[in-house]
Amino acid sequence: MDSRCFISDFRSNSVFSPPVPKALNKPFLALPCCWSARAHRWLYFEDAQFSASPRTRKSRFLPNLECINIRASRESIKNSAEEKKKKKPGVAKKKLAVFVSGGGSNFKSIHEACVEGSVHGEIVALVTNKTDCGGAEYARNKDIPVLQFPRTKDGADGLSPTSLIRNFEVEFVLLAGFLKLIPVELIRAYPRAILNIHPSLLPAFGGKGYYGMKVHKAVISSGARYSGPTIHFVDEHYDTGRILAQMVVPVLSTDSPEDLAARVLKEEHKLYKEVVAALCEERIVWREDGVPLIQSRQDPNHFC
Template sequence: MEAQQIISRFCPKSSLAPSIPMVKQPFSLNFPHLHSLSSYPFLQSQNLGVPTGALHAISFVNKEVYPSSWRIWCSKSSSSTAEPEEGHEVRAQVTVRRKKLAVFVSGGGSNFRSIHEASKRGSLHGDVTVLVTNKRDCGGAQYARNNGIPVILFPKAKDEPEGLSPSDLVDTLRKFEVDFVLLAGYLKLIPVELIRAYERSIYNIHPSLLPAFGGKGYYGMKVHKAVIASGARFSGPTIHFVDEHYDTGRILAQRVVPVLANDTAEELAARVLNEEHQLYVEVVEALCEERVVWREDGVPLIQSKENPNEFW
């Protein structure tokens, strides 16, 4: 009730309501475990004297909800159809904790390096806390060790007797408090145990525009050779959710590059890889900021950082 009185004081349903320019310091209201405005009817836009839908809540991907801090800006308009004036805005922002990432690699791990470097320079609201690999001496594992990131071997095999079992892997990732699992050139099939433990939280990047040129056997240079041989005019990376099969999970993001008339597989691979490095960082940034939302038909979308009304 006290919070409602504060908002009513600053944003009454009246044309005389004071406007608060964006350059001013907004007042903050802290609501523990707040993840939906519907839980607090007095925060609905009709009580703030602003157009319906002008107050945007962020949808959480994770099932666990963390304490949040909402900031409310007020528009002086009391009309239900009027647009907020320039320099004034009505929106809700949520402060989220820094995410913990596990990256899986089987080779050089160039996408892993891009994600880690973005984290170090502050572009990501998250940190790579553990690396998982099936090849202890691969380039990605060496990079992780050089940067103080723990390396886990998975799966257990004749040539890797120290590898973990699926259940041990899940337990280990939980001990690291991992939020998201990122596959970056990891060539082994992900076990069902891990998929169930991290539902809607495991992502893979594939070097073609799925569903084309995906599935078992399509990896590395094989993908680019198949694209060129098919006569396709476009290719590019796809980031998708991981399920029990190769490359069949819901598509989250894609980036298109041209296939040139005289391209070799190596030239096309380099062009696609350049886009991979940018796209994966952008997607992980959205994950860490909890900007992934789900459409009613089950299609995942990424909410724009600049405009919460736009998705990609």
């Protein structure tokens, strides 16, 4: 419909002043309606989208009328309010350090979620044992400090376990494809605050030597029907910390290790973001027997 034709039916009369609708005791401009001089009554509309002509904008009863979509505006306000409710009130953004050894796709995914706001955190440092890896390059492009760990003999920018706290005020450490064993002093400095993601359903196919494509080859060779990522807290050994979250991925009869790896990685990105969001919103609770649970954002009485 031509916007001018649509608007012409809603021009105000310079002499006649339309009555304010009694049923809706609100200011005129907040109402999803317009006065029709032709119909001599208020017309209500749900999804009108139009642009007023200059003459109409000067009208006494439709001042400054721009392109409006009332339903979209209401939905936008509603969605904004719901999004605010999702964030736990009074919780400040958490400072995160991510450890990588390779391309860092999980690191990139979490960083994007932090920037977009779905994760209430900030990555303040990228730690790596390979300063030329893809994850380190991405971090430098995003102005995230890159630190080397373990520290080399002649490395001036190496990382000591306590420098994360002293220099960057890091609250949580996220391992995302980091292939070195975390030293005991760092684990003690961050009790229940270091997470790792592993590409199998632990405790199966975990431990020293199980990483990357080696995991997926072992899964297929075993005849296992299911695999998937596991996120767990880090202790002093490889892949033995308390399990926090898992996602099941079917193993197909035609799968190659590369096929399975691609599907598992896709779920890794989703799962890690959800878990880090819960971590930053302080929704991780510990059962009396030491098992960590994730509290639902919508229902605080529900855990998974």
